[in-house]
Amino acid sequence: MAVSQMIGASIKRxxxxxxxxxxxxxxxxxxxxxxxxxxxxxSTEAHARILAIDTTRAKDADGVVAVFTxxxxxxxxxxxxPVTVTFVPEKKYPSYYPIAVxxxxxxxxxxxxxxxxxxxxxxxAAERIEVxxxxxxxxxxxxxxxxxxxxxxxxxxxxxxxxxxxxxxGDIDAAFKEAEVTIKQRLMQQRLIPIAVETRGxxxxxxxxxxxxxxxxxxxxxxFVKVFAAVIxxxxxxxxxxxxxxxxxxFGSKIRVYPEEILTALASxxxxxxxxxxxxxSENVKATHHGRDQIWDVEIxxxxxxxxLGVRATQWLxxxxxxxxxxxxxxxxxxxxxxxxxxxxxDGRLIGVFTNTTPTDAYRGAGRPExxxxxxxxxxxxxxxxxxxxxxxxxxNFVKASEQPFTSLFGFTYDSGDYQMTLDRTLELVDxxxxxxxxxxxxxxxxxxxxxxSTYLEICGLGPAAPTQANTGVSxxxxxxxxxxxxxxxxxxIGSSPHGQGHETTFAQVASSALGIPVADIDVQHGDxxxxxxxxxxxxxxxxxxxxxxxHVSSMKVVEKAKKIxxxxxxxxxxxxxxxxxxxFVKGTPSKSITIQEIAGAAFQTNRLPAGMExxxxxxxxxxxxxxxxxxxxxxxxxxxxxxxxxxxxxxxxAVDDCGTRINPMVVDGQLHGGIAQGIGQALFEEAVYxxxxxxxxxxxxxxxxPTAADxxxxxxxxxxxxxxxxxxxxxxxxxxxxxxxSPAIINAIVDALAPFGVKDIxxxxxxxxxxxxxxxNGGAKQ
Amino acid sequence: xxxxxxxxxxxxxxxxxxxPRLLLVEYIRDLAGLTGTHVGCDTSNCGACTVELDGHxxxxxxxxxxxxxxxxxxxxxxxxxxxxxxPLQQAFWDEHGLQCGFCTPGMIMAAKQLxxxxxxxxxxxxxxxLEGNLCRCTGYHNIVKSIQAAxxxxxxxxxxxxxxTVS
Numbered sequence: 017m018a019v020s021q022m023i024g025a026s027i028k029r030x031x032x033x034x035x036x037x038x039x040x041x042x043x044x045x046x047x048x049x050x051x052x053x054x055x056x057x058x059s060t061e062a063h064a065r066i067l068a069i070d071t072t073r074a075k076d077a078d079g080v081v082a083v084f085t086x087x088x089x090x091x092x093x094x095x096x097x098p099v100t101v102t103f104v105p106e107k108k109y110p111s112y113y114p115i116a117v118x119x120x121x122x123x124x125x126x127x128x129x130x131x132x133x134x135x136x137x138x139x140x141a142a143e144r145i146e147v148x149x150x151x152x153x154x155x156x157x158x159x160x161x162x163x164x165x166x167x168x169x170x171x172x173x174x175x176x177x178x179x180x181x182x183x184x185x186g187d188i189d190a191a192f193k194e195a196e197v198t199i200k201q202r203l204m205q206q207r208l209i210p211i212a213v214e215t216r217g218x219x220x221x222x223x224x225x226x227x228x229x230x231x232x233x234x235x236x237x238x239x240f241v242k243v244f245a246a247v248i249x250x251x252x253x254x255x256x257x258x259x260x261x262x263x264x265x266x267f268g269s270k271i272r273v274y275p276e277e278i279l280t281a282l283a284s285x286x287x288x289x290x291x292x293x294x295x296x297x298s299e300n301v302k303a304t305h306h307g308r309d310q311i312w313d314v315e316i317x318x319x320x321x322x323x324x325l326g327v328r329a330t331q332w333l334x335x336x337x338x339x340x341x342x343x344x345x346x347x348x349x350x351x352x353x354x355x356x357x358x359x360x361x362x363d364g365r366l367i368g369v370f371t372n373t374t375p376t377d378a379y380r381g382a383g384r385p386e387x388x389x390x391x392x393x394x395x396x397x398x399x400x401x402x403x404x405x406x407x408x409x410x411x412x413n414f415v416k417a418s419e420q421p422f423t424s425l426f427g428f429t430y431d432s433g434d435y436q437m438t439l440d441r442t443l444e445l446v447d448x449x450x451x452x453x454x455x456x457x458x459x460x461x462x463x464x465x466x467x468x469x470s471t472y473l474e475i476c477g478l479g480p481a482a483p484t485q486a487n488t489g490v491s492x493x494x495x496x497x498x499x500x501x502x503x504x505x506x507x508x509x510i511g512s513s514p515h516g517q518g519h520e521t522t523f524a525q526v527a528s529s530a531l532g533i534p535v536a537d538i539d540v541q542h543g544d545x546x547x548x549x550x551x552x553x554x555x556x557x558x559x560x561x562x563x564x565x566x567x568h569v570s571s572m573k574v575v576e577k578a579k580k581i582x583x584x585x586x587x588x589x590x591x592x593x594x595x596x597x598x599x600x601f602v603k604g605t606p607s608k609s610i611t612i613q614e615i616a617g618a619a620f621q622t623n624r625l626p627a628g629m630e631x632x633x634x635x636x637x638x639x640x641x642x643x644x645x646x647x648x649x650x651x652x653x654x655x656x657x658x659x660x661x662x663x664x665x666x667x668x669x670x671a672v673d674d675c676g677t678r679i680n681p682m683v684v685d686g687q688l689h690g691g692i693a694q695g696i697g698q699a700l701f702e703e704a705v706y707x708x709x710x711x712x713x714x715x716x717x718x719x720x721x722x723p724t725a726a727d728x729x730x731x732x733x734x735x736x737x738x739x740x741x742x743x744x745x746x747x748x749x750x751x752x753x754x755x756x757x758x759s760p761a762i763i764n765a766i767v768d769a770l771a772p773f774g775v776k777d778i779x780x781x782x783x784x785x786x787x788x789x790x791x792x793x794n795g796g797a798k799q
Numbered sequence: 800x801x802x803x804x805x806x807x808x809x810x811x812x813x814x815x816x817x818x819p820r821l822l823l824v825e826y827i828r829d830l831a832g833l834t835g836t837h838v839g840c841d842t843s844n845c846g847a848c849t850v851e852l853d854g855h856x857x858x859x860x861x862x863x864x865x866x867x868x869x870x871x872x873x874x875x876x877x878x879x880x881x882x883x884x885x886p887l888q889q890a891f892w893d894e895h896g897l898q899c900g901f902c903t904p905g906m907i908m909a910a911k912q913l914x915x916x917x918x919x920x921x922x923x924x925x926x927x928x929l930e931g932n933l934c935r936c937t938g939y940h941n942i943v944k945s946i947q948a949a950x951x952x953x954x955x956x957x958x959x960x961x962x963x964t965v966s
Contacts, residue, residue: 028892035900036888038835038875042901045834136818213839213847213935214901264837264901265935297840516899516936682895686941690898693938717844717933725929725939730922754938 022529023745026682029521040262043217043234044294051219052081054283054293055138056276057128057145058303059120062156062372062710063167064149066118066127073144074130079137082287083145084129086117092282094250098240098273101489102344103351107179107368109339110170112375114248114275114282120149121169121337122372123711124302126275129283131291154372154710158311158332161369169337169370178335178368183350185425186361188317191326195317199397204779205386207309207334207704208697209714210379211722212515214264215295216274216304220281224288230257233277236266237553238513242545244273245281260543263515267694268378269304270515271555272341276303301715306704307379309334310346312390316397322404322412326361327394329353331386333368336375342382343375344368345488348475349383351426355391356435356473356648357413362425372710378555380694381752385759388472392760393777396468396767400776406764407443410471411436421741428475431748432738433648438672439471441734442650445670451654459772464657465667466769469650470761476749477561477645477742492552494562494639498527498570499632500578502620504613505537508567511551512559513543517687517751519559522679523567526745530571532598533612549636557647557749560679565743566639572744573635578615581633584626585610585618645740647748649673651692651757655765662788664700664766666729673753674736677746684750685733691754692731697723698755699762701781772798804868808833809877817864823857824848826864827874835875835904839933846932849905850874856912858905858931875904878911886952887911887945896945898936906932910946918954922947 034040071083096111115126128145132138155161155169161176169176192198212234219232229251235241238258246253263270276293284291295303311332317325331350335343350364381388395413399406415422417434424430446467455465478484484492495511508527510519520540528535541547552562575595582600583590592603601609618624619633654668669692678684701721705713714720739746759780766782767775775790805814808831815830827836827850836859839845848859851873878885887907890896897903906929913920913928920928925946926939934942 029895031900032892032897033884035897035903036875036884036891036907037879038833038904040835040900042834042837044828044838136820211933211935212899212901213845213933214837214899215839262901263899264839265899267935297842297845518898686895686898686937689938689940690936691938694935716842717840718842722933722935723938724933725926725943728926728939730943731938731940 022525022535023677023679024681025525026680027521027525027535029518031518031520042214042262042264043219043232046219046232048219048290048292051290051292052131052133052287053135053138054280054291055130055142056126056293057130057142057147058299059116059123059125059127061120061149061151062123062154063152064120065152066116066120067148067150069128070146071128074141077137077141077144079133080141081131081133084283084286086115086127089115089282090117093248095248097275098244098341099339100342102342103347103487104179104181104344104366104368106181107339107344108173109178110173112338114278122374124374125337126279129279131283131287156371156373156706156710158334158369158371161371169372176370178339178370180367183364183366184362186326188326188328188361188363191317191361194325196320197318197398197401199316199401201314201397201777203312203314203390203393205308205310205312205389206780208307208379208702209301209704209720210267210269210304210307211720212265212267212269215297215300216270216276217294218277218280219290219292220284221290222281222284227251228255229281230259231277231281232259232261234263234270235260236263236270236513236515236555238543238545239511239551239553241273241277245278248278249281257546260513266515267380268307268382268555271378272305298716301720302374302712305340305377306336306374307376308386309376310386312386314390314394316394318398318402320402322398322402322409324357324359324394324398324413326359326363328363329390330365330367333366334373334376335368335370336373337370338375340375340377343377345378346383346386349387352384352428352475353387353390354425355388356415356471357391358415359425373706380691380755382556384474384752385695385756388470388756389760392470392764396764397776406469407439407448410439410469429643430473431643431646431740431742433473433646433674434738435471435473435648438648438674438736439650441672442652442670445672445732445734446652446654446668462659464659464769466655466765466767468653468761468764468768470757470764471650472753472757473646473648474753474756475644475646476557476752478556478558479644480642481640494566495548495551495637496563496566496570497548497634497636498567498574499634500574500612500616502617504533504611504616506531506533508538508540509548510540510542510563510567511548512554512563513551514554514559517559518680518683522560522683523564525679526564526567527571530568531574531612532596557751560747561641561645561743561749562639564679564747565641565745566637568744569639570635570637573637574633577633578612580629581615581618581625582610585624641742643742645676645742645748647673647675647750647753649753649757651761653761653765655762655769657766657769657787659791662784662791664782664787666696668732669729670732671757672734672736673750674738675750675753676740676748677737678735679747681735684735687750688733688754689731691752692758693723693728695755695758696728696762699759699780699782703781802865804864806867806870806872808872809874819863819865821864822860823862823864823867824859827859833874833876837901837904839902844933845902846909847902847905849908849932851908851912856909875908878907887949890945890949890952894941894945894948896937896941902932902934906934906942910949914946914950914953919950
């Protein structure tokens, strides 16, 4: 395939041969001699004082190298775990240290470390540690947590309220005055457990005589881990290297600087040997952060024709026991809740609360699934109340293509997009009118079909440096180094750190397209802080828009230098040199040409270069775009409810998505498939449940259900491509879009199917039991 | 009290003294040094550790190493012939049947047995046959396509294609 066709080519992934043959390198696969295995004793109490920890019997156990408690280690933490501002600078939060010292605040919080010669020996010895607790009453319910008589988790915060702030735009009172229809609804975002199939794992190697620390971690953010490990452990940053090789899924759950990364490194420094900790799944469900767990109280002002005038919304966020690193990022949900619709006013309130549960943080979509769920449920609630078709309610409220770039209520600028176009195409693909006829027919036969729409708009590609710094405290940009070698092959280094997204392939396509060097001759390296200047890592569907664009810009800088060298070697004026398909030639004289391989060779023979030019053919770019990117699309789910069991079967799932230019459509579709499946998981199956003592009842994959192959349909996908004007590739993001769109599509479909029973809402997950109960709440009477 | 275990893995003989509680997956990974077989849970739900034991696909976290004494075991590392991929490995690559790749070895080993029992499965049969293997990345869409593609190649007896290059 010609290099000029590399953008848009569904070429196979170069990552795969290793992975399909079992020769990938996940943390637990890294060969390491003299390694010490670490087991972590975790709190069995949701809320308690630690009275005493008896480690004697553990220290005497076979194979044990060392045992550490929080008391032993606390003096070594130069700083607490990082917490970013993330949209709520007003928030109060406690210092969060990697290990508990005198008090535990959630089941699963680290209490002691055992290091031993084998994993089994470490786990055996961990069971011999006796922790004496004085139980304190656990706080679990958000609303009860902020009542005056609730036990307080953090004395230094003073209450369980981290923040209670208003975020309002427009005249909400005027909107409600104008309203012909008002609707009140509470929408629940249940707590989710991310479940990357690879749990977390850390291998840390501190070399006592050089002071150098290497951390191999199953993380999305090696560069963040490097900086904060250096700060927290007081090791100069130049002596810290963090490596993320193959990472078995992240979905936001590996986006934090985690206690265990610090603890493993600290343990290695203490014992002077490499230390490995591999998280068990039963640990993972408690120790790796959870997602969602929000309540949205909504009041809608609308007109009878379906026009939505304004929304009042209170977003309750269960932060868990501490404020996690990006724990308040989910408040972005409220700021982007208007989505692709033109509302006149949005009156928002954010309430963040501490409870004795695992901290919550980013989970695929992080705020935007919640926002989309809110506004897409609003559209259907208005449709149900006014009798206007849900598709028409959306049409009535859409921002029009002609209004782009559109400034949203909260001041964001949408970059490009025709929201009605994707909706119309989706309706065409499902044959909406025919479906409505079929639905009516089937209802007469006692069969309950429903269709649910979800026309999402997503903010992603984090992000322009100034607004991300102002709102999250972190200046975010993309980074690349493009280095053409002596023989004309190239190495690309990126600042993002993939965990299944296929950057080694797609970023090689980007470089190939610009450089005219075949994809097979371009290596893409990532996930190692020792190879490039810095990176902002992978989350928020940012990699292609930021680091992908940086690869393009670096490649173009290389081309500029190559042209200068070519002009010199061809004895032509630089302005007369054209670079195309890996070759430079003199305008009008294509025979007078020189290949990139020859140019690269000359770049390392400095005597052949123009006077004053540095040797080498390399460029570095920190890419800072003018705006976020805004992918969008329209999803439609058709479901059938089994009236006997209440089970939901997804009959069809159709989506038309627009993420701008697609570098590799095969990879884009793959991201959508997985994303849609995760949103379906939230809609139908998944829920983390605590009992009244704060014990996690869904403590394994036996109790916490993620979708299996048999639960899902084949997905029917189409794409449109509206380029983003904010980067040279015209790309947007696609990592989270599927998850953002699919939960409301499924719930809207179920509610539509149950309309004959007068059902207007159902909480997630819409289990067969819940559906059946709604169908039978009035003795099964239909309206 | 340690017990001697002798197994053949991918044609090579291995013999070790092991604790009776040692899981087969730990034997394969830590003693035989074959790290392609992964551990994704501790309740036998995820299937990342699926291997073939005397011709049966098993979750190797649910078998003690001592129970496998004398067995012939095939792991993901045993499927390719030299650099020629097994049709299932090739199909997973061709059809983008993996993303992070962590569940993939188990998924391929489970699919191998599925196709041996039912060489020409319907989409529904594939989906039901994979219920014991969890993937969080792909939504299973392309895994199903991969197995359909492999079933055609294997049924045609065409054997594995030569590995293609990325371009």
